Amino acid sequence: MQDLSIKFYIILRAIFNNAFRDGVIARNPMEGIQNLSVCHAEPNPFTRAELTALAQTDVRCLSGKNAFQLCALTGLRISELLAISWEDIDFINAKLKVKIALVDKQYKTPKTPGSQRTVELCASAISILTQQKLITGHRKARKISVLQRDNKTKKIENLSLVFYNTQTNQPFLSAKQFNKTFFTPFLISAEVKHRGAGQLRHTFASQALTSGISKEWIARQLGHESTAMIDIHYARWMCADAPDFVNRVEQQFSGIFTQKQPDEYIAADENTSDLKATSSTVATAGIQLSEQQISQLLISHPHLITEYLNRLLSQSVGEKLI
Structure with a gap:
C-alpha cells in the first residue's frame, strides 16, 4: 500500500469515527479495517566496480557526468541535484545548501523542513564542482519561480543553476528527462546494468554504511530527521565492497590470546x-x-x-x- 492510500484511510477513518460517535450513522464501515503494511522497493545501488566503469566512460555531456558523480558522493535526490545553484555552494567551507528541488518541471521548496539542509562535501565532490564551474559558472542567473511549501505561494529567485543539458543548452527539466537524455545512454555505453538515477542516492547510503560511517551522519546528509529511514530504505549491504571485518577483529585482539605454536x-x-x-x-x-x-x-x-x-x-x- 502506498503512503497516499494510507493517508486516505486515515482521513476516512476519522470521518466515519466522528459520524458514528455523533449518531449520524448506525455502523462504522471503517471498523476493523487496518492499514496494510507498506511494501518498500528493494534498493539496487551501484557497486564500486560499476561506479569505476561509469567514471572511466567518456561522454559528450560532461555536465551530466559531473552531476552523476556529485550525486553518488553526496546522496542528493535527483530533484535536489538538478536544482542546486552556484549561490548554494560554499567552496571555502566545503558545504552545499539544499533549498529547492525540481519536481515535475516545477521548482519548489522541499516537502519537509529536514530536507532543507547543509550537506558536507568531500574533497572529490569539491573537485567535481570545480570542474563544473568551468562549464556553467560563467552563465548569468535566471529568474526562477519557486513554489513554496503551502503549494500556493510562488517566489521569484535569481539563481545560477549548476547543471545544464548539453543537448538543449538549457537546465534539465526533470529527473525523467535527465534519465532519458543522459543517464540511460550513459549506462549503456559503460555496459552497466540499467537503473534509474535515483539509485545513486541509495548507492551513497549503502557505500557509506559499508565503510562503517555512522547512521546518524548519513541521515543528516540525506535530510532525514532520524535513522529509521536509513534502516528501512538504505541499509543494503554491499558484500563485494565490505571491508575485511574479520581481519580487523584479529588486529584489535592481536597479542592478547596468542597461543604457542x-x-x-x-x-x-x-x-x-x-x-x-x-x-x-x-x-x-x-x-x-x-x-x-x-x-x-x-x-x-x-x-x-x-x-x-x-x-x-x-x-x-x-x-x-x-
Missing part, C-alpha cells in the same frame, strides 16, 4: 630436558648454590618445584613402607 612447544620441551640434565649434573657434582641463585632458578623454571615435590613424596612413601 607447535615449534614453540618443541623448543620448550628441549629446554626442559636440558634443565633436567643440568640439575642432575649439579646434584651429583655436589655444587653449592646460594639462596638467591636457587630462587632465580625456581622463578625461571617453576617445573623444578613440581619435580622436587614429587621426589619428596616418593621418598616419604618409600620410608613408610620400609
Whole structure:
C-alpha cells in the first residue's frame, strides 16, 4: 500500500469515527479495517566496480557526468541535484545548501523542513564542482519561480543553476528527462546494468554504511530527521565492497590470546630436558648454590618445584613402607 492510500484511510477513518460517535450513522464501515503494511522497493545501488566503469566512460555531456558523480558522493535526490545553484555552494567551507528541488518541471521548496539542509562535501565532490564551474559558472542567473511549501505561494529567485543539458543548452527539466537524455545512454555505453538515477542516492547510503560511517551522519546528509529511514530504505549491504571485518577483529585482539605454536612447544620441551640434565649434573657434582641463585632458578623454571615435590613424596612413601 502506498503512503497516499494510507493517508486516505486515515482521513476516512476519522470521518466515519466522528459520524458514528455523533449518531449520524448506525455502523462504522471503517471498523476493523487496518492499514496494510507498506511494501518498500528493494534498493539496487551501484557497486564500486560499476561506479569505476561509469567514471572511466567518456561522454559528450560532461555536465551530466559531473552531476552523476556529485550525486553518488553526496546522496542528493535527483530533484535536489538538478536544482542546486552556484549561490548554494560554499567552496571555502566545503558545504552545499539544499533549498529547492525540481519536481515535475516545477521548482519548489522541499516537502519537509529536514530536507532543507547543509550537506558536507568531500574533497572529490569539491573537485567535481570545480570542474563544473568551468562549464556553467560563467552563465548569468535566471529568474526562477519557486513554489513554496503551502503549494500556493510562488517566489521569484535569481539563481545560477549548476547543471545544464548539453543537448538543449538549457537546465534539465526533470529527473525523467535527465534519465532519458543522459543517464540511460550513459549506462549503456559503460555496459552497466540499467537503473534509474535515483539509485545513486541509495548507492551513497549503502557505500557509506559499508565503510562503517555512522547512521546518524548519513541521515543528516540525506535530510532525514532520524535513522529509521536509513534502516528501512538504505541499509543494503554491499558484500563485494565490505571491508575485511574479520581481519580487523584479529588486529584489535592481536597479542592478547596468542597461543604457542607447535615449534614453540618443541623448543620448550628441549629446554626442559636440558634443565633436567643440568640439575642432575649439579646434584651429583655436589655444587653449592646460594639462596638467591636457587630462587632465580625456581622463578625461571617453576617445573623444578613440581619435580622436587614429587621426589619428596616418593621418598616419604618409600620410608613408610620400609
